[in-house]
Amino acid sequence: MTDTTVAKAPTARFRPVQPRNAAFWVLWVPVLIGVYIAIGRVSTDARYYGTVLIVTTVYFAFYAALLWWFTQRIDRYSQLPWRMVVTAFLWGGFAATFTMAIHANDALLEIWTKTMGQPWAMQWSAALTAPITEELAKGAGLLLLIALAGRYVRTAFDGFVLGAFLGLGFQIIEDVVYISGAFGANFGAEPLSAALTTLALRSVTGVTGHILYSAVFCAGLVYLLGRSKEPRRVGRGITLMLLGMLLHSLWDSGNAAIFWALGAGLTGVALGPLIGMIEAAIVVWIVFKMTVANERRVTREELEPEVASGVMSAELADAVTGTRRDRRRYRKDGKGVAHHRARKNQLEAAFDVAAERDRGDGQATDRLVFARAELERVTQRVASTAKD
Numbered sequence: 221m222t223d224t225t226v227a228k229a230p231t232a233r234f235r236p237v238q239p240r241n242a243a244f245w246v247l248w249v250p251v252l253i254g255v256y257i258a259i260g261r262v263s264t265d266a267r268y269y270g271t272v273l274i275v276t277t278v279y280f281a282f283y284a285a286l287l288w289w290f291t292q293r294i295d296r297y298s299q300l301p302w303r304m305v306v307t308a309f310l311w312g313g314f315a316a317t318f319t320m321a322i323h324a325n326d327a328l329l330e331i332w333t334k335t336m337g338q339p340w341a342m343q344w345s346a347a348l349t350a351p352i353t354e355e356l357a358k359g360a361g362l363l364l365l366i367a368l369a370g371r372y373v374r375t376a377f378d379g380f381v382l383g384a385f386l387g388l389g390f391q392i393i394e395d396v397v398y399i400s401g402a403f404g405a406n407f408g409a410e411p412l413s414a415a416l417t418t419l420a421l422r423s424v425t426g427v428t429g430h431i432l433y434s435a436v437f438c439a440g441l442v443y444l445l446g447r448s449k450e451p452r453r454v455g456r457g458i459t460l461m462l463l464g465m466l467l468h469s470l471w472d473s474g475n476a477a478i479f480w481a482l483g484a485g486l487t488g489v490a491l492g493p494l495i496g497m498i499e500a501a502i503v504v505w506i507v508f509k510m511t512v513a514n515e516r517r518v519t520r521e522e523l524e525p526e527v528a529s530g531v532m533s534a535e536l537a538d539a540v541t542g543t544r545r546d547r548r549r550y551r552k553d554g555k556g557v558a559h560h561r562a563r564k565n566q567l568e569a570a571f572d573v574a575a576e577r578d579r580g581d582g583q584a585t586d587r588l589v590f591a592r593a594e595l596e597r598v599t600q601r602v603a604s605t606a607k608d
Contacts, residue, residue: 234301234369243367247311254314258393276399284392287431288385299575300372300381304365308382311361312389312434316354317397321390324353347473351465354430355437358386359461362438366445371581374449376442377515380508383438387430394430429471432504437464439511449518460507467500516541522577531592532570532599540570559605566602569595 238244262273288309332345362382366373373379440460446452520541526532532540539550551563573595576588 234304234307234372236303236307236368238368241368243364247307247315247361247364247368250315250319251310252314254316254318257318258314261397276396280392280395284388287388287391299571299578300378301369301579304369304372304382305385307368308361308365308385309389311364312358312386312391312430313393314389316357316361316386316390317393320357320360321350321354324357325349328353344473347469350472351433351468354390355433355461355465355468358383358390358430358434359437359441361386362441371448373442374447375511375515375518376439376447376450377511378447379442380435380439380511383434383436383441384431386438387432387434390434391430430468432500433464433468435464436467436504436507437461439507440464450514463503463507467503471500519574519578523574526573526577526592531573532595536566536570539567540574556605559602562598562602562605566595566598569598 236244236248328349329341329345332348333341336345362373362379365382373382437460440457440463442450442457443453443460444457520537523532523537523541527534527537535550539547547567550567551560553559553563569591572591573588576585576591579585580588
């Protein structure tokens, strides 16, 4: 028997507007300031390069949508509220960039120039500045999101996913700034050509850019803090935060390393940035596997009442909280295409049940009751196709 007591709404939803919470003002005021600064920059360029700016903006809208889809796909377990994800994107895109990092970067770059000299600063200062200022700025966004709705950030995997969205916002807006700066190359003679060149470079490198750095950094931040479903691990947390900064630093020092190598006659080191991108992707995959293991365990525990009440079988719950290979094995059991398709739909319905349990703190909300009914309907379809 399942719990038939229906709650009309989950006990708590993510509310981005909380005037009585100091974190609300600390979060949204910097975002609005960043938006104001960004509009000022874009409006200046739009006067002279309006058409080019429209082309690049449309391109980055599709590019951001693609990266958004990818980042959402990795979050199959906790299903963070979309308002929270959008807030993370806006903080990374406007507050972390224009309100915080850009000013801190300018100040530190000037210090490096005065203390180490201009030639050294031109090559190495970025690698010793941006990884610190930018990762801390994006990490501040995660702290504010926890202050606004800490119940949703339960594990390091939640920090990993939110960090990816914080980095996505930063990446997209930073790319727009770089391309805007490229408009004036060659005295503005060929703004479209200059913009497309920069656009292509930023698109390729962006895949292993701020999204990955921030995912690692914010996973480490959650380990450092400790959460309801994630025991505090100070050593692991500090290690991952430093690792996120290190990956960022290695990328920013790539040009300096190439110039040094070319001066020494080591032309083959020009492949360094490409190798660095591959290494960053491998490291982030390892961190993903590390954080998602506990997320799967927590989700499996939360589904235990559904198994006990007969809403879903233990086999289905194991597939939902398992790996992609586990789900593929569950779908393809050798009983035909119709059965395969029905089991695929059953997995999606089971994911919906898990998501609604998480949103409603396990209470039998109207949405959870509906998700259970859908799962029951699809399960009956699975049983009928197995007999065909």
